[in-house]
Amino acid sequence: MGNRVAREDYEWVYTDQPHADRRKEILAKYPEIKSLMGPDPRLKWIVCMMVVIQFLAFYLVKDLDWKWVLFWTYAFGSCINHSMTLAIHEISHNTAFGNNKAMWNRYFAMFANLPIGLPYSASFKRYHLDHHRYLGGDGVDVDIPTDFEGWFFCTPFRKFIWIILQPLFYAIRPLCINPKPITQLEVTNVAVQLTFNFLLYWLWGGKPVVYMMAGSLLGMGLHPISGHFIAEHYMFLKGHETYSYYGSLNLLTFNVGYHNEHHDFPSIPGCRLPMVKKIAAEYYDDLPQYSSWVKVLYDFIMEETLSPYSRVKRKLTGDVKQEWTNFLEGILKVQFAHSDVNHWASSEPWRSSQQHPGWSAEPQSFELLRRTHRSLQDTQ
Numbered sequence: 001m002g003n004r005v006a007r008e009d010y011e012w013v014y015t016d017q018p019h020a021d022r023r024k025e026i027l028a029k030y031p032e033i034k035s036l037m038g039p040d041p042r043l044k045w046i047v048c049m050m051v052v053i054q055f056l057a058f059y060l061v062k063d064l065d066w067k068w069v070l071f072w073t074y075a076f077g078s079c080i081n082h083s084m085t086l087a088i089h090e091i092s093h094n095t096a097f098g099n100n101k102a103m104w105n106r107y108f109a110m111f112a113n114l115p116i117g118l119p120y121s122a123s124f125k126r127y128h129l130d131h132h133r134y135l136g137g138d139g140v141d142v143d144i145p146t147d148f149e150g151w152f153f154c155t156p157f158r159k160f161i162w163i164i165l166q167p168l169f170y171a172i173r174p175l176c177i178n179p180k181p182i183t184q185l186e187v188t189n190v191a192v193q194l195t196f197n198f199l200l201y202w203l204w205g206g207k208p209v210v211y212m213m214a215g216s217l218l219g220m221g222l223h224p225i226s227g228h229f230i231a232e233h234y235m236f237l238k239g240h241e242t243y244s245y246y247g248s249l250n251l252l253t254f255n256v257g258y259h260n261e262h263h264d265f266p267s268i269p270g271c272r273l274p275m276v277k278k279i280a281a282e283y284y285d286d287l288p289q290y291s292s293w294v295k296v297l298y299d300f301i302m303e304e305t306l307s308p309y310s311r312v313k314r315k316l317t318g319d320v321k322q323e324w325t326n327f328l329e330g331i332l333k334v335q336f337a338h339s340d341v342n343h344w345a346s347s348e349p350w351r352s353s354q355q356h357p358g359w360s361a362e363p364q365s366f367e368l369l370r371r372t373h374r375s376l377q378d379t380q
Helices: 019-029 031-036 043-061 066-092 099-116 121-133 147-152 156-164 166-177 184-204 206-219 224-233 248-252 259-264 270-279 293-302 318-333 341-346 363-379
Strands: 011-013 312-314
Touching: 019 031, 019 259, 031 270, 043 066, 043 099, 043 184, 043 206, 066 099, 066 121, 066 206, 066 224, 066 248, 099 121, 099 184, 099 206, 121 184, 156 166, 156 293, 184 206, 224 248, 224 259, 224 293, 259 270
Parallel strands: 011 312
Antiparallel strands: none
């Protein structure tokens, strides 16, 4: 149904992403922006409140007719669950407890994950760092749709279906593009979530479980808030790969709409991104921006120039690919259950081998980890 999109490939570029250079330029001109970095002391309390609200909703929907369960699932549950995924996005940047308490952030993300029903917080952290460090990187950035998505979802009707199925593609895309070994944190995340789901069903029956799971899937699919998936990086204008949105839905999404600002300064929590825009206004006011995520969804479906292929993509150099491969191999050589990059890179485990007899990694592997971590610090 509808005309086929003419685009048959990604927008390949041979330049670095713009965010690192702009960050350096802005910090040189406005060094006071560094004071905005660090944890958001309110975030953990907001997340706790959202979790309690959803627990209360689970209790209330257990006695409703199914038609009302489905109504509240889309009208309320989908909104708060999508908002919770963006809270987890914030936590993945260590903005709940700071970089010095990295593991507290990881476990708190699992707590925030509970009302979503689908265990993903531990995996999201690992892949999201790739997205920042290697934006558009071929074979690394799993935010980029696969070739199949670009080839098949190429008409208005198919793009409409693709948007509905966004949760599915975000789940399976990492396995196709950049599969990684399972970590102990991911196993813990799954175990905690499945235990919670079982207890919810055992206590209050199937309706709260449907409300929880369906709310997450609907909220990530055809939903006004899910417009941010398209708005952030799909190339509506040639030459621009990141876009900001300054509308009212930022109130529900931890200011994820301030996306140019976020990629320029990933260590600044969402609550302070408007201050970045205010201080360095000349760097952001003239960039392409949106005022409606709903319009973004409509335009993406109807415009014949837009498809899942409408993404800027760049080839990683052989050296970068090899360093990333070596980095992952270094992690695999560690026979101790831990997956937090900050923890490894801030420690020197080869000096503590007597405390952990399981160590078998060579010092050079950890040195590579430390070097890679230093290059990633701006993304955390």
